[in-house]
Amino acid sequence: xxxxxxxxxxxxxxxxxxxxxxxxxxxxxxxxxxxxxxxxxxxxxxxxxxxxxxxxxxxxxxxxxxxxxxxxxxxxxxxxxxxxxxxxxxxxxxxxxxxxxxxxxxxxxxxxxxxxxxxxxxxxxxxxxxxxxxxxxxxxxxxxxxxxxxxxxxxxxxxxxxxxxxxxxxxxxxxxxxxxxxxxxxxxxxxxxxxxxxxxxxxxxxxxxxxxxxxxxxxxxxxxxxxxxxxxxxxxxxxxxxxxxxxxxxxxxxxxxxxxxxxxxxxxxxxxxxxxxxxxxxxxxxxxxxxxxxxxxxxxxxxxxxxxxxxxxxxxxxxxxxxxxxxxxxxxxxxxxxxxxxxxxxxxxxxxxxxxxxxxxxxxxxxxxxxxxxxxxxxxxxxxxxxxxxxxxxxxxxxxxxxx
Amino acid sequence: xxxxxxxxxxxxxxxxxxxxxxxxxxxxxxxxxxxxxxxxxxxxxxxxxxxxxxxxxxxxxxxxxxxxxxxxxxxxxxxxxxxxxxxxxxxxxxxxxxxxxxxxxxxxxxxxxxxxxxxxxxxxxxxxxxxxxxxxxxxxxxxxxxxxxxxxxxxxxxxxxxxxxxxxxxxxxxxxxxxxxxxxxxxxxxxxxxxxxxxxxxxxxxxxxxxxxxxxxxxxxx
Numbered sequence: 001x002x003x004x005x006x007x008x009x010x011x012x013x014x015x016x017x018x019x020x021x022x023x024x025x026x027x028x029x030x031x032x033x034x035x036x037x038x039x040x041x042x043x044x045x046x047x048x049x050x051x052x053x054x055x056x057x058x059x060x061x062x063x064x065x066x067x068x069x070x071x072x073x074x075x076x077x078x079x080x081x082x083x084x085x086x087x088x089x090x091x092x093x094x095x096x097x098x099x100x101x102x103x104x105x106x107x108x109x110x111x112x113x114x115x116x117x118x119x120x121x122x123x124x125x126x127x128x129x130x131x132x133x134x135x136x137x138x139x140x141x142x143x144x145x146x147x148x149x150x151x152x153x154x155x156x157x158x159x160x161x162x163x164x165x166x167x168x169x170x171x172x173x174x175x176x177x178x179x180x181x182x183x184x185x186x187x188x189x190x191x192x193x194x195x196x197x198x199x200x201x202x203x204x205x206x207x208x209x210x211x212x213x214x215x216x217x218x219x220x221x222x223x224x225x226x227x228x229x230x231x232x233x234x235x236x237x238x239x240x241x242x243x244x245x246x247x248x249x250x251x252x253x254x255x256x257x258x259x260x261x262x263x264x265x266x267x268x269x270x271x272x273x274x275x276x277x278x279x280x281x282x283x284x285x286x287x288x289x290x291x292x293x294x295x296x297x298x299x300x301x302x303x304x305x306x307x308x309x310x311x312x313x314x315x316x317x318x319x320x321x322x323x324x325x326x327x328x329x330x331x332x333x334x335x336x337x338x339x340x341x342x343x344x345x346x347x348x349x350x351x352x353x354x355x356x357x358x359x360x361x362x363x364x365x366x367x368x369x370x371x372x373x374x375x376x377x378x379x380x381x382x383x384x385x386x387x388x389x390x391x392x393x394x395x396x397x398x399x400x401x402x403x404x
Numbered sequence: 405x406x407x408x409x410x411x412x413x414x415x416x417x418x419x420x421x422x423x424x425x426x427x428x429x430x431x432x433x434x435x436x437x438x439x440x441x442x443x444x445x446x447x448x449x450x451x452x453x454x455x456x457x458x459x460x461x462x463x464x465x466x467x468x469x470x471x472x473x474x475x476x477x478x479x480x481x482x483x484x485x486x487x488x489x490x491x492x493x494x495x496x497x498x499x500x501x502x503x504x505x506x507x508x509x510x511x512x513x514x515x516x517x518x519x520x521x522x523x524x525x526x527x528x529x530x531x532x533x534x535x536x537x538x539x540x541x542x543x544x545x546x547x548x549x550x551x552x553x554x555x556x557x558x559x560x561x562x563x564x565x566x567x568x569x570x571x572x573x574x575x576x577x578x579x580x581x582x583x584x585x586x587x588x589x590x591x592x593x594x595x596x597x598x599x600x601x602x603x604x605x606x607x608x609x610x611x612x613x614x615x616x617x618x619x620x621x622x623x624x625x626x
Contacts, residue, residue, distance in 0.1 A: 003513060003520060003523075004513045004514070007502065007506060007510075007513060010501060010502065010506070011499065011501045011502065013501075014500070014501030015501065298497070299499050299501070301497075302497045302498075302499055302510075303499075303510065304482065304485075305456070305458060305485060305491050305497075306485065306486060306491070306510050306511040306514065306559070306563075307482050307483065307485055307486025307487075307511055307513075307514030307515070307563075308482060308514055309478055309479050309482040310478050310482075311479075312514075394458075394459060395453075395458040395459070396450075396453040396458040396459040397459075399458070399493065399495075399497060400449075
């Protein structure tokens with residue numbers, strides 16, 4: 001069995017070498033297709049799951065700005081109002097407060113504008129950022145207004161050319177801040193502070209704008225009840241100001257990530273796009289493949305003459321395409337993140353976006369659970385018909401050199 | 405050993421119906437070296453393909469070693485071809501990607517019970533027999549026509565088939581090489597293997613024990 005497959009691989013490699021143009025077209029077509037497929041699959045996985053850093057996205061409620069029952073904006077909650085609100089909610093496990101903005105920071109003698117966030121210390125417990133160096137700032141440091149900040153890996157690399165920068169300083173509004181931690185790449189879709197590259201203690205927030213509150217309810221609290229608790233607390237908070245508030249838009253972080261469309265619609269939409277992405281190149285390769293199968297027909301007929309069955313012949317033909325598709329898919333997986341970053345920087349060069357990306361990388365789960373099955377589907381889409389046609393052809397006709 | 409009864413093969417195209425074999429009856433006894441002769445298009449290769457289970461007849465029966473082979477399914481025909489039949493073709497039909505040794509070992513790859521060591525030894529033995537033991541690692545493109553046909557004969561022999569079907573085995577070779585190949589086939593037949601060979605050449609056919617002549621899809625003379 002092992003020798004039979006070794007011989008099949010030998011034949012497949014010979015045929016690949018012999019038909020370089022087709023092999024190149026097939027592998028590069030697969031690679032290019034799978035860059036988009038991997039990107040979309042990873043994007044969907046990031047949006048639809050509790051993807052880090054939002055590891056509790058489906059159990060965290062977001063409270064931001066509100067409208068009254070007529071749809072008029074009535075703002076959000078101040079830091080003090082949030083403290084009272086939390087006393088009313090009671091059953092929560094943890095909470096974080098977030099405010100975002102931009103700052104002009106002096107780093108390495110150069111001023112640059114950065115997207116930043118002001119958060120409390122609990123933020124780092126609720127959200128799972130990977131620290132490559134240092135640590136998050138603590139509650140005591142926050143309350144004591146100690147000048148510690150956390151920055152992204154990309155910022156560290158672009159400004160300091162190193163990750164070993166804990167203790168180095170950045171200057172914002174004439175004040176020195178010490179870098180206490182460096183976090184790894186993350187997808188801004190799953191980050192509660194979206195594209196922020198520097199995190200300050202919330203006590204340094206210089207304005208009086210309301211904070212966004214994220215309240216985490218651990219299992220087994222029912223999320224419907226959690227929403228009721230938060231809604232009631234918000235209503236009470238606004239009733240103190242004699243303002244009626246609409247609380248129907250209080251939602252989980254996950255619901256916010258996927259917008260109004262919902263899991264199934266988003267999944268279905270991305271699924272449809274992926275299928276179309278696979279179908280179009282598959283048809284192109286299939287057309288070319290049908291012309292090329294003549295090269296393999298004789299070998300298959302010879303093998304069948306000497307004892308190979310139709311099914312074994314079918315799989316032998318698929319092997320050649322499998323090698324090409326595997327090579328193409330591997331290139332696609334490796335090239336996805338650099339390609340996405342390149343497109344992002346070339347066509348969507350927004351300073352606010354900084355160096356964060358739509359996807360932080362490609363997960364093993366996405367590769368094993370989505371990409372490998374899609375790779376096999378793609379393989380059968382373009383290789384299945386030619387292999388079936390070749391494997392079932394009349395042996396005598398092929399050996400005679402005739403076509404049916 | 406081979407019983408052919410009322411074998412018919414009709415080829416259809418959109419407008420033309422061609423009867424390649426018209427109720428052919430033929431018996432081939434074990435150990436016979438039979439040659440089938442006839443002009444181009446008389447159906448001799450079609451008959452050989454039917455015996456070799458490389459094509460399906462339109463009607464009639466073929467019984468080989470007591471087994472009705474026309475009713476077999478694909479997996480059964482594949483196994484039958486592998487175990488009972490050996491093939492030699494005019495155009496050799498070697499796999500260009502494989503070297504001599506790999507080409508010769510091909511039939512044994514589809515037999516699960518043959519160990520790798522035995523497979524290699526049998527390949528070496530048959531290559532020795534056809535005089536090509538010094539060309540083991542050569543590829544078909546590096547061999548002459550005569551050498552390619554010797555490799556094809558070694559491939560046909562390795563599975564120790566009871567019947568060898570040869571379709572114009574000397575058709576692509578010069579007279580000297582043809583004589584050598586025929587000498588080899590006669591030797592194989594003398595060892596007990598039944599051979600059915602299609603040929604155009606009277607001189608070649610003259611070296612076989614029995615000649616069957618065909619014309620327009622029927623056997624005209626035995």
